[in-house]
Amino acid sequence: MSCTDTNGSLLLDRYAEVTGREVIHHLQQLAAPLKGAKVVHVNSTREGGGVAEILQKLIPLKRALGIDASWEVIQGSPMFYECTKGFHNGLQGMGSPIPKQLLAEYEKVNAENAEGLRSTLEEADFVVIHDPQPAPLLSHCPERRGRWLWRCHIDASHPYRPVWKYLRQWVIPYDASIFSIPQFAQPLPHPQYIVAPSIDPLSEKNRDLPLDELQGVRERFKLDPDLPMMLQVSRYDRFKDPLGVVQACQLAGKLTPLQLVLAGGGASDDPEGEAVLEEVRQAAAGDSRIQVLLLPADAHHTINALQRTADIVLQKSIREGFGLTVAEAMWKGKPVIGGDTGGIRLQVFDHYTGFLVRTPEGAALRIRYLLHRRELLKEMGRRAQRFVGENFLITRHLREYLTMLLGLQSGTQGRMELGL
């Protein structure tokens, strides 16, 4: 047995401790026909944001199952990221026309990246392109022999049409696309798979922490042990509505004493973050019960501790592809008050695992409601944890990827019976 095999086996053993051996055995059987297949994932950032987090975990797991998985990251210029931020906003319905010179830069950056990646991508059995940033790579790989998939992590349910019209030309030639929930799927001439993202229970952000480490975080951020703590963890992005969270907590705080921590970092492909952060700081200025934290991309341990310390977690997004922070909080047994949008609806079941709200007032109401019903708060947290354990761990995500790859490999779209 090689060193890689041993490491892979150890990795699978660690997951089996959380999910049960049967889950891992199931994955091994599903992966057997794909053994040795070259699967290349491509995105635009190695750190920061949910996509990078998922890939950091998904690649080693695929390798542990015998799949030759790898991860490539394209490099871009500031103009490129300005353009792709425009795509991101546009797909989420808040778009404006993107200047031609930015589109030209987008195409140029992809052409440049294709020079270095072409042989890897053309040799792969499966190529998974994440989000719009690297979408044109396919057009630069005419000798490709594998199946190409475009994975959209964004809430594209109501896109700004000119942006989608432009991007669609790059997506149409793919063999299939993947969306997080059915509402995000767009008319395309190829199969559209529905795969929800997931969290990794063993990651630094989600593993169990001893109580003294939680105490350490309380002291570090000078959290008041007598006040219930509200928390939102997300990038400083208008779609995450951090200003709405500040407003909600200020409203609720008039009647129920509480403290709020907003914790976020920046992603290297998000040029708008600083402006939003400044607006949030101004809104919270003078309110000692609100802390606005700018954390580095690798502050996983701190985020883990903050989520475990919180009484209630908010994710009051206006648009949300999925909302990994929702699943993370639920995995830690916290009820979540989430925006009634996108993938949050898939995780938060109103009155069962938390509440779905549409306004800062709605969030304030539910904060007050839960703080006055502590037993219900705990019960919701327990339900939330069980729900995530059964549905949103990375092992479920991997199972769906493997099923999809098997379907694409066989070329069938109906029932497949392997070796029966």
Next chain:
Amino acid sequence: MSESTVDPVEAIPFAVRDCALISLATGLKAQNLREFCDILQRVPLESIEHHLWGRLLQPRFDEPEYNNDFASWAYHGLHDKTLAERLSMVVPTDFADQEALRQELIEVLEERLDQCEMVPWAKKDQQFHFLRSQIVVFDSGLRFSRPVDLIPYLAHLSTGSVYYHFIDARNRTTDRCDDFSAWLAGCGPAYQPLRERLCGVDPYFSSLQNLRQIVTALFQSFFEEAAQ
């Protein structure tokens, strides 16, 4: 029990199979009840199966008020409780095939449309999206000759196996029952009480994890009672 059971050597071993499922968008979506009814008439049968059964292998909350996606949308999307209740009581195994099931669903919808003054509409972001699923079935390699041998293994069945043997089986077996019951029928009359208990499990309101617990408990209690 031995005099009324089939010799294990003669009985066909129970072959444990497993499956995995992935959802695909059909591109069809309904904003109101009329559209929903029209689409249901032409949607692939796999889509109907997905919304009645396949949902069990998808991320879902296991305390649903209604037991299939159609009924759930009628209530949460259209706010039509009457229709939701009627759709909930359309039991797939009551019909000879899926085309007959489709016709019954359409009957229920048409009847409701006749009763409504105005066609019920869903909000802009509450459309019904018709999905279908691709299922991959594979052999786990495990074989059990005697029902009692299954007991230690049942608690560790994957959810895919539970789905295949307890849900998917209802489309494959002659009696429209689960695979365990179908197999036990060939193991002798001594297992009839266990068969009846298994057939009495309503799979609509449980998660697959919960169904696994129920099946395991039924096997355990049956053999404990037999031992006493």
